Amino acid sequence: AAGSSGGRVSSEHLRSETTHRDSPLTRVTPGRPSPSFWLSPLAVNSRMQTLRDQDALIPRPRGELPKLCAAGLVALATMGVVVLSPDGFLGMVALAALMVTLGPLLHGLCLLAEELLHHSNTRYRACRHMLPACGLWGKTLLAAGLAGLFLYLTKQLLPPGDQCWELLVLVPAVYALLKSLGVMGPSEVEVSGICEGRKMNVAHGLAWSFYLGYLQLVLPRLENSIAAFCAAHHRSTPLWSRGSRKLLILVPLSANISHKLEDEDDNISFLENLPNNEIDRAGVRGRVYKHSVYRVKDGQGAAHDCAVEYATPLLTLYRMSQERSAGFGEPERRQQVLLFYRTLQDVLEQSLECRNRYKLILLSDEHEDDPHFLSKAILRHLDQQEREFCLHPLPEQETKHLWG
Numbered sequence: 001a002a003g004s005s006g007g008r009v010s011s012e013h014l015r016s017e018t019t020h021r022d023s024p025l026t027r028v029t030p031g032r033p034s035p036s037f038w039l040s041p042l043a044v045n046s047r048m049q050t051l052r053d054q055d056a057l058i059p060r061p062r063g064e065l066p067k068l069c070a071a072g073l074v075a076l077a078t079m080g081v082v083v084l085s086p087d088g089f090l091g092m093v094a095l096a097a098l099m100v101t102l103g104p105l106l107h108g109l110c111l112l113a114e115e116l117l118h119h120s121n122t123r124y125r126a127c128r129h130m131l132p133a134c135g136l137w138g139k140t141l142l143a144a145g146l147a148g149l150f151l152y153l154t155k156q157l158l159p160p161g162d163q164c165w166e167l168l169v170l171v172p173a174v175y176a177l178l179k180s181l182g183v184m185g186p187s188e189v190e191v192s193g194i195c196e197g198r199k200m201n202v203a204h205g206l207a208w209s210f211y212l213g214y215l216q217l218v219l220p221r222l223e224n225s226i227a228a229f230c231a232a233h234h235r236s237t238p239l240w241s242r243g244s245r246k247l248l249i250l251v252p253l254s255a256n257i258s259h260k261l262e263d264e265d266d267n268i269s270f271l272e273n274l275p276n277n278e279i280d281r282a283g284v285r286g287r288v289y290k291h292s293v294y295r296v297k298d299g300q301g302a303a304h305d306c307a308v309e310y311a312t313p314l315l316t317l318y319r320m321s322q323e324r325s326a327g328f329g330e331p332e333r334r335q336q337v338l339l340f341y342r343t344l345q346d347v348l349e350q351s352l353e354c355r356n357r358y359k360l361i362l363l364s365d366e367h368e369d370d371p372h373f374l375s376k377a378i379l380r381h382l383d384q385q386e387r388e389f390c391l392h393p394l395p396e397q398e399t400k401h402l403w404g
Contacts, residue, residue, distance in 0.1 A: 059338050062193045091157035095164055097147035102168075103175030105144055108135040110180055202320070202328075203339035206313035211347050211354075214312075217279055218289045219357040222247055225274040226307070229293065236271070236305050239295070244306040244382050246356070247291060250374075251341050252363040255318040255333055257310045267297045267375035274307060296375050296382075304382060313340065359385060 082089055111134040115123070124130055131137045158164050178184045226245055230237040261268045271293040278286040291307045298304065314337065320326040321333040328336075341362055348354050361381050363374070370376070 059335075059342065062189075088157050090154045091151075094147065094151035094154045095158065095168065098144070098151050099168055099171040101140070101144040101147045102172035103179070104135055104140055106172050106176035107179045108140065110176055112136060201336065201339055202317070203336040204343050206316060207340050207343035207347060210311060210313045210344060211351070214289070215348065215358065216351065216353055217281075218277055218291070219247060219354040221277050222274075222291070222307070222357050225277065225291065228275045229272075233272070236293075239303050239305040244304060244385065246307075246359045246385065248306055248308040248359050248361055248378060248381065250308065250310045250361050250363055251314065251337065251344075252310070252365065253334055253337055254365040255314040255321070255337050257312075257314055257318065261294055261308060261374065265372055265374040267372050268378075269295050269297075271295045271305060296378050298375075298379050304379065306378065306382060308378060311340070311344070 078089075078093075081092060085092070112130060115130045115134060116127075120127060120130070124133070175184070223245065226240065230240060258264050260270070262270055274291045274293060277289040279289060281287040291309060293305055294308050295303050295305050296308075317328075317333050317336055317340070320328040321330055341360065345360055348358060348360070359381055361377060363377055
């Protein structure tokens, strides 16, 4: 047994302190038990590689590579036209530009007809809002106007005798037809890019709701709740490592959440709830917010206490994937879980109220056959938090405040 909160240290603890006193990662604080899940450098490197592999799953925002590729294609096409027909180059560029810009304008007029006849009263507060919604505003009109002016200035450079003007009428009309039929509709990548860029994904809404409606309220109170819990449970105090005094938020890729962690891993047992936080919210007086404390045992049987819970919005994603009317399959669900993780991570990193009070844990679905995968994942992150604390310790006053 390790030393109690009064400062007594067992002989086993002293031997551990003597053995590891030269290592900055395993230096033991007098009066505190040595975490039994500190590992050898080889094991630490292996676990760090696991964390890097986990980070590699998170999708990054889409970059500018399509624009660079398009610019390269234009450069190649330009060189080819200049070599084959240098005299009429500018005229053909102006004609091509006008053809391309007139197509979206004609398609926008087709959309406008639908909106005027069937949706003017239900979707728009005023008719002036329809033009931008149909693409008949701003950049589209400006591009078409500049292309028309360019063609007017360079029309004498067009090759004589060619059927250029017929193409100017035919190409935009064919474009509008193919666009309306969905043949030239946006690809899945384009739709995904638009939704991510405009924060229109289901995951974005769920992440912001989870932050504003829950985490922003409870995380600033977490430290006091843990301190009150340890004051009432003196035997539990030594089992809270400095790295575990955060809320561990589990984000499984499968979005399949168990309501009791001990049902998934018998190395995890429910201990008790932290003291309730009562907050007046949306007309409800004293709405109760609480966290559960779990005891997690490692491979040597040593116990570690921490506050753990799943990200509850994942229940919504999972239920949506089970409903046909939601049109939300398993591939879409997995993608949304990753976007939820990335969005929540970005939001929390910018939050001063929540800083250093949480740890997001992304759970892969590749190890579901391991009966102790969940406890290993939790201990791995506790290990990481403890080592980060040892490398970057808090100031002495703050440390005294944390440990009472």
